[in-house]
Amino acid sequence: MNTHWPTASLDPVRRLRVMAAGLNAAMYAEAHLDLPLADIWAIAEDLEGELPYLVPTIRDFRCRPTGTDRFPADASGPLGHAARFDVVLQPGWCLMQTRQIVGGMAAVEEGDGCRFAVLGALRRPGSASLQKALRPLGRTRGHLMIERAAQRALIRRGRATT
Numbered sequence: 001m002n003t004h005w006p007t008a009s010l011d012p013v014r015r016l017r018v019m020a021a022g023l024n025a026a027m028y029a030e031a032h033l034d035l036p037l038a039d040i041w042a043i044a045e046d047l048e049g050e051l052p053y054l055v056p057t058i059r060d061f062r063c064r065p066t067g068t069d070r071f072p073a074d075a076s077g078p079l080g081h082a083a084r085f086d087v088v089l090q091p092g093w094c095l096m097q098t099r100q101i102v103g104g105m106a107a108v109e110e111g112d113g114c115r116f117a118v119l120g121a122l123r124r125p126g127s128a129s130l131q132k133a134l135r136p137l138g139r140t141r142g143h144l145m146i147e148r149a150a151q152r153a154l155i156r157r158g159r160a161t162t
Contacts, residue, residue: 003068012092012106013117019095020119023102024127026134027120029142037092037107037114039153044094044105044116047073054148055103063087064161100124118151 010018013030020028033040043050056078060148063073073085073096085096085103098105104119120138122131131138 011108013108013115015093016104016117016119018105019102019104020121023119023121023123024131025121025138026117026131027104027118027138027142029139029146030115030117031143031146033116033146033150033153034113035150035153037109039057039157040114040116041092041107042148042154042156043149044107045089047089047094047096050149051075054145054150087137092153097123112142118145 015075017028017030019025046126047061048063054059057077059074059078060074060076063071065071069090070086070088074082075085076082083098083101085098087097088095092107094105100123102119102121102123105117106119107114107116119143
């Protein structure tokens, strides 16, 4: 009997998809973008500069670099709420968590473009039914976030279509 499991690792988008399922995420969306991975990831990894454009509930996001791929960040919203996030930022992978919420972005090359995914979930016990009820809105919000990221990438390239 073979007792060894395959050790193939999941790419960042598949990993985020698995996390979304495990967290019963209220928001998960992914899409193919006709943009190079480097262009879309330049938006995703610029948390301080771009996250407020991508997520309407974030007014300001301040990272406190540690010299590693893990660091704290402080977010504030337009209504005065604030949160401290633990962030993991690696090529193609971003995971931001507090004790209450999880957010993430992932991207991989796909054909002539890339596949980009976003995640938003609550980390509260018993939140599965609430998150399930919020999924239709979450899916819409997730696709809007993806569209905003693509628009921001086009703006950086100087070819936005207003």
